[in-house]
Amino acid sequence: MYQPDRPHPLVIRGITTLPPSARNMRIGLFGGSFNPPHPGHQLVSRQALKRLGLDAVWWLVTPGNPLKDHSELAPLEQRVRQARNLITRPNVHVTGFEAEKGFRFTFDTLDWLRRSLPARRFVWIMGADSFSNFHKWDRWRDIADLMPLAIYVRPGSTRQAMSSRAAIALARFRFDEFDAKKLVNARAPAWVYLHGMMSGLSSSAIRQTRRVAPRTP
Numbered sequence: 001m002y003q004p005d006r007p008h009p010l011v012i013r014g015i016t017t018l019p020p021s022a023r024n025m026r027i028g029l030f031g032g033s034f035n036p037p038h039p040g041h042q043l044v045s046r047q048a049l050k051r052l053g054l055d056a057v058w059w060l061v062t063p064g065n066p067l068k069d070h071s072e073l074a075p076l077e078q079r080v081r082q083a084r085n086l087i088t089r090p091n092v093h094v095t096g097f098e099a100e101k102g103f104r105f106t107f108d109t110l111d112w113l114r115r116s117l118p119a120r121r122f123v124w125i126m127g128a129d130s131f132s133n134f135h136k137w138d139r140w141r142d143i144a145d146l147m148p149l150a151i152y153v154r155p156g157s158t159r160q161a162m163s164s165r166a167a168i169a170l171a172r173f174r175f176d177e178f179d180a181k182k183l184v185n186a187r188a189p190a191w192v193y194l195h196g197m198m199s200g201l202s203s204s205a206i207r208q209t210r211r212v213a214p215r216t217p
Helices: 039-052 076-085 097-101 104-116 128-132 140-148 156-160 163-169 177-185 201-212
Strands: 026-032 054-063 091-095 121-128 149-152 191-194
Touching: 026 039, 026 104, 039 054, 039 076, 039 091, 039 149, 039 177, 054 076, 054 097, 054 121, 076 091, 076 104, 076 140, 091 128, 097 163, 104 121, 104 140, 121 128, 121 177, 128 149, 128 156, 128 177
Parallel strands: 026 054, 026 121, 054 091, 121 149, 149 191
Antiparallel strands: none
16 A cells, blocks of 8 residues: 555665564664764674574664654765675675565664564664664654564663653563573563673764764865
């Protein structure tokens, strides 16, 4: 059915295709603009693989976050290729498949993956800074009901994240951090807050630095 608010599908060979997967794989879904991707994204992926006992992590490079300004958004293909150039682990994959499906919101993406790949076990990965504003996302409660959530610590975000509307609403479904590897098999809603190594890098700060950097003669 045609949806007027859905952007036209964008098909780019090798960019908007899904990574390979198999039945019963434990897959972490790490969504974002990745504008640009940086080592902080790598850090979260490595920690998620280890702490959650995952087989793979998929970076879902969004065509554009509805809550963010798109004026500085690099083309999708550029962001996907930059992310792939950054990846050093064979079980971390990058895809821009949301553009091919015309998805704008996270719920649509996760719902489609659950229905299209029912034999996989998915976990949605997000930073604590994003979790602080999770209640502003479209259908955020439905997202929490779709699959388990893994929230990774971000510098200066713990207090705000743990006192957020989402954290309070989902408090009784929180897993102890020592049980993080059980999360992937848990029935949603379920979530865990992961402490660990942190990176002070952010895509917005990198863009700001690039804007003010002097040009070489």
